[in-house]
Amino acid sequence: MPLTRFLLSASNDLPPGSVLDLNQSLLVEMGIQWFNVAVLTAILIFILYNPVKKFMANRAERIKNEIDAAGLTTQEALELKASYEGHLANIENEREEILKEAHHVAIDKSDRIVFAAREEAKHLIAKARAEIDTERENASEDLKHQIIELSTFLAERFVTLSIDNDTRDKYVDEALTDWSEKTWQA
Numbered sequence: 414m415p416l417t418r419f420l421l422s423a424s425n426d427l428p429p430g431s432v433l434d435l436n437q438s439l440l441v442e443m444g445i446q447w448f449n450v451a452v453l454t455a456i457l458i459f460i461l462y463n464p465v466k467k468f469m470a471n472r473a474e475r476i477k478n479e480i481d482a483a484g485l486t487t488q489e490a491l492e493l494k495a496s497y498e499g500h501l502a503n504i505e506n507e508r509e510e511i512l513k514e515a516h517h518v519a520i521d522k523s524d525r526i527v528f529a530a531r532e533e534a535k536h537l538i539a540k541a542r543a544e545i546d547t548e549r550e551n552a553s554e555d556l557k558h559q560i561i562e563l564s565t566f567l568a569e570r571f572v573t574l575s576i577d578n579d580t581r582d583k584y585v586d587e588a589l590t591d592w593s594e595k596t597w598q599a
Contacts, residue, residue: 563588563592566591567584567585
C-alpha cells in the first residue's frame with residue numbers, strides 16, 4: 414500500500430492532535446521503500462554511471478585537446494604575424510632597392526641617349542661641313558669659270574677695240590653689268 418494512502422487512512426484512525434502514527438506496518442512500508450530506492454539507485458549507478466563517466470571523460474579529453482590545439486594555433490598565428498611584420502619591413506627595403514636600381518637604369522639609359530644624340534649631332538655637323546665644303550668648291554669652280562668668261566669677254570673687247578682709258582672703263586663697267594645680269598639670270 415502506498416505511503417500516501419496509508420497516511421490518509423491512518424489519519425482517520427489517529428486521535429486528535431497527533432500527526433503521524435508510527436506503527437509497525439508504516440515502518441515496514443518505509444523500509445521497503447528505502448530498499449527499493451537503494452536497489453534502483455544501485456541498478457542506475459551500475460547501468461548509467463560507467464557510460465556517463467566515460468562520456469564525461471571523453472568530453473573532458475576533447476575539450477583539453479581543443480584548448481591545446483587553440484594554444485598551438487595561437488602560437489602559429491603569432492609566428493605568422495611576426496613573419497608578416499618582418500616581410501613588411503623587408504618590403505620597404507626592397508622598395509628602396511628597386512627605386513635605386515630603377516634610378517640607376519634611368520640614368521644609364523639617359524646617358525646612352527645623350528651620347529647617341531651627341532654622336533648623331535657630330536655626324537650631322539660633319540656631313541653639313543662636307544656639304545658646305547662641296548658647295549664652296551662648286552662655287553669656287555663656278556666663280557673661276559665666270560672670271561674666265563669675264564676675262565675672255567673683256568680681252569675680246571679690248572682686242573677688238575683699242576680705245577682710250579675712259580672708253581675702256583666704260584666697256585669694263587658695261588661688261589661687268591652684262592656679266593652680273595647673266596650670272597643672276599642663270
